[in-house]
Amino acid sequence: MQDMPPLQVESLIPEPGAARLVMTGELDYTTARDASAEVARTLAAGVDVLEFDLAGLKFIDSSGMAVVMNAYTDAEERGTAFRIVALTPYLRHLIEVVALDDVLDLPG
Amino acid sequence: MRGAAGSAGPVPDLMAALLEGSGEGIVLCDADGVVTLANAAAARMVPRVEPGLPAPAPLDSVPPSPEGRVVLHGGRAIRIRAQAVSGGMLAWYLTDLSAARRTEFLLEAGRRLSASLNPHRCARAAAELGADFLADMAIVLLPPTYRRRIEWVRAVSGRYGPEEGVLPAAEAAEVPGLSDALAGLRHGVAGQQDPGGAPGWLLPEGFGPAGHLLVLPMPGNGVPAGAIVLARRAGRPPFDDDDQVMARDLAARAGAAVSAASLFREQSTINDILTGDLLPPELPEIEGMRLAGRLRASQQAGAIGGDFYDVYLPDAAPDGGIVERPPLVILGDVCGKGAGAAVLAGQVRHSLRTLLLLECRLDRLLELLNRSLIASPSPNSYVTMILAALRTGPDDHVLVDLVVAGHPPPLVLRKDGTVEEVAARGSLLGALKEISLWPATLDLEPGEVCLLYSDGITEAFGGPSGREMYGEARLKEALATCAGMPVEALVERLEQLSTEWLGGGPGGGADDRALLAVRAGAGRTETSW
Numbered sequence: 230m231q232d233m234p235p236l237q238v239e240s241l242i243p244e245p246g247a248a249r250l251v252m253t254g255e256l257d258y259t260t261a262r263d264a265s266a267e268v269a270r271t272l273a274a275g276v277d278v279l280e281f282d283l284a285g286l287k288f289i290d291s292s293g294m295a296v297v298m299n300a301y302t303d304a305e306e307r308g309t310a311f312r313i314v315a316l317t318p319y320l321r322h323l324i325e326v327v328a329l330d331d332v333l334d335l336p337g
Numbered sequence: 338m339r340g341a342a343g344s345a346g347p348v349p350d351l352m353a354a355l356l357e358g359s360g361e362g363i364v365l366c367d368a369d370g371v372v373t374l375a376n377a378a379a380a381r382m383v384p385r386v387e388p389g390l391p392a393p394a395p396l397d398s399v400p401p402s403p404e405g406r407v408v409l410h411g412g413r414a415i416r417i418r419a420q421a422v423s424g425g426m427l428a429w430y431l432t433d434l435s436a437a438r439r440t441e442f443l444l445e446a447g448r449r450l451s452a453s454l455n456p457h458r459c460a461r462a463a464a465e466l467g468a469d470f471l472a473d474m475a476i477v478l479l480p481p482t483y484r485r486r487i488e489w490v491r492a493v494s495g496r497y498g499p500e501e502g503v504l505p506a507a508e509a510a511e512v513p514g515l516s517d518a519l520a521g522l523r524h525g526v527a528g529q530q531d532p533g534g535a536p537g538w539l540l541p542e543g544f545g546p547a548g549h550l551l552v553l554p555m556p557g558n559g560v561p562a563g564a565i566v567l568a569r570r571a572g573r574p575p576f577d578d579d580d581q582v583m584a585r586d587l588a589a590r591a592g593a594a595v596s597a598a599s600l601f602r603e604q605s606t607i608n609d610i611l612t613g614d615l616l617p618p619e620l621p622e623i624e625g626m627r628l629a630g631r632l633r634a635s636q637q638a639g640a641i642g643g644d645f646y647d648v649y650l651p652d653a654a655p656d657g658g659i660v661e662r663p664p665l666v667i668l669g670d671v672c673g674k675g676a677g678a679a680v681l682a683g684q685v686r687h688s689l690r691t692l693l694l695l696e697c698r699l700d701r702l703l704e705l706l707n708r709s710l711i712a713s714p715s716p717n718s719y720v721t722m723i724l725a726a727l728r729t730g731p732d733d734h735v736l737v738d739l740v741v742a743g744h745p746p747p748l749v750l751r752k753d754g755t756v757e758e759v760a761a762r763g764s765l766l767g768a769l770k771e772i773s774l775w776p777a778t779l780d781l782e783p784g785e786v787c788l789l790y791s792d793g794i795t796e797a798f799g800g801p802s803g804r805e806m807y808g809e810a811r812l813k814e815a816l817a818t819c820a821g822m823p824v825e826a827l828v829e830r831l832e833q834l835s836t837e838w839l840g841g842g843p844g845g846g847a848d849d850r851a852l853l854a855v856r857a858g859a860g861r862t863e864t865s866w
Binding site: 258290291292294295298299301302325326327328329331332 | 671744765773
């Protein structure tokens with residue numbers, strides 16, 4: 230095993246006024262704090278659109294789901310649009326289980 | 338090395354190095370009694386030993402014998418053994434008994450004080466060490482409790498087993514310097530106190546008057562961890578410099594041990610209180626059905642998980658506006674791990690208990706719970722859960738009213754062995770102001786089972802590769818093999834299969850796993866199967 234950090238968060242600017250966080254690895258109890266900090270930093274920078282690319286997530290637990298939900302509620306409070314632009318089939322299943330598929334903006 | 342080119346001849350380098358490194362003093366003299374060799378340890382113990390000169394006192398007074406003799410020289414107790422070697426030469430071997438005592442003390446102190454994570458046992462070990470190595474009596478006093486009482490442990494050399502007791506903090510002030518020592522301050526010269534000032538309770542019965550008294554603080558982890566008092570009887574030698582160094586060492590080590598043990602005890606108590614809120618209740622007998630549940634807590638130390646289940650029986654004598662309702666079982670999972678998760682799970686269970694006094698509609702209960710979670714100031718107050726109201730129907734059927742909030746829906750084991758997933762779903766709690774719920778009602782024939790489970794079961798990583806998720810499909814297959822089983826055996830089997838799956842995984846037992854099953858019918862098994 231390479232000595233990779235369990236979660237990597239890359240910040241991209243897909244278009245002016247938008248920020249895309251690309252998360253790769255494991256979003257769980259141990260990494261949720263780092264991911265939340267990155268979300269908070271991005272929102273504080275004052276973007277119009279916050280995007281999550283979660284296609285590279287190998288694992289997510291309830292703390293990880295909390296990062297997604299907090300991002301959604303925090304973005305809504307600031308009037309920032311929030312959408313998930315890519316995700317794994319398993320994550321889509323989880324989002325359906327918690328019945329957030331109607332609320333979150335998911336890729337078709 | 339002090340050597341001489343005498344009859345012994347020059348000592349080869351390697352031999353010289355070996356002798357020089359020995360902790361035992363070695364002196365060699367020729368047949369005329371003139372020293373030809375003395376190593377560093379010998380020169381330290383008997384400074385006047387000099388090659389080319391006659392062997393000095395006390396060496397000259399020790400005749401050859403296998404057991405040797407202990408002599409007091411220059412303030413040290415030295416065991417000296419003389420042995421005749423070839424050619425009329427004589428060798429002396431010297432052991433510094435004071436150094437040996439200190440080494441033994443250090444080893445013993447390390448061993449005994451690290452043997453326990455119980456503050457009281459650490460105090461006992463410290464008192465015994467004091468009595469064994471330093472004094473005729475040693476008493477360790479722990480810091481005063483909030484009720485201003487002081488626990489003490491006293492050991493007397495030569496007597497088996499320490500005594501223990503409790504005294505009011507005010508009485509500690511009677512021992513000179515003890516109040517300061519308990520506050521972390523050392524008094525007097527190196528902690529020495531007037532033995533005449535010692536109150537009667539300090540010394541054990543029949544001990545006689547104290548001649549020498551040391552009172553030392555036991556420094557803890559930022560706060561004083563107590564104090565130690567050492568006493569020697571009148572007529573015994575006073576505590577010398579070495580004794581005082583050892584006494585301070587003992588106090589420091591004992592303080593560290595007691596302090597670590599106290600922190601550990603506090604932490605364990607807090608963990609017990611918190612996990613107590615997560616412990617599943619005894620499942621009651623409910624007429625017309627049987628319940629069985631399993632909750633396996635995470636194996637990771639310090640990572641109390643957030644799975645829980647509970648049963649709310651109807652109020653025995655509903656009156657004064659308390660609603661009538663059927664029994665309710667719930668199974669849920671709060672976000673995160675550790676103390677935060679435990680507190681949140683406790684809040685949810687207690688909130689629900691209160692809400693149930695006034696509200697019996699399941700969807701309404703979840704809406705109210707959701708509001709209270711959103712209003713909660715603590716972050717990540719997310720909860721997924723299932724509420725299942727259990728009603729008995731005609732022909733021994735059980736009707737299960739289900740609402741599911743962000744939780745994997747329950748599974749049903751039918752009479753013919755098929756397994757269905759209940760088509761109930763809904764939003765998790767604590768995230769959205771308005772939640773959406775799609776409830777369902779199940780009709781269980783006698784022998785049919787409704788299974789509630791947490792995602793720790795399906796998300797268990799393990800299997801042959803160690804990295805594969807157990808998954809819903811495997812859980813359904815496993816449940817299908819349980820047809821006809823008593824419900825207790827069913828949950829035990831499902832739990833075992835999931836544990837076996839985890840067995841190969843790297844995070845073995847990393848997450849909580851909860852199972853709760855309801856089986857329609859009163860009997861343990863239905864013979865009609």
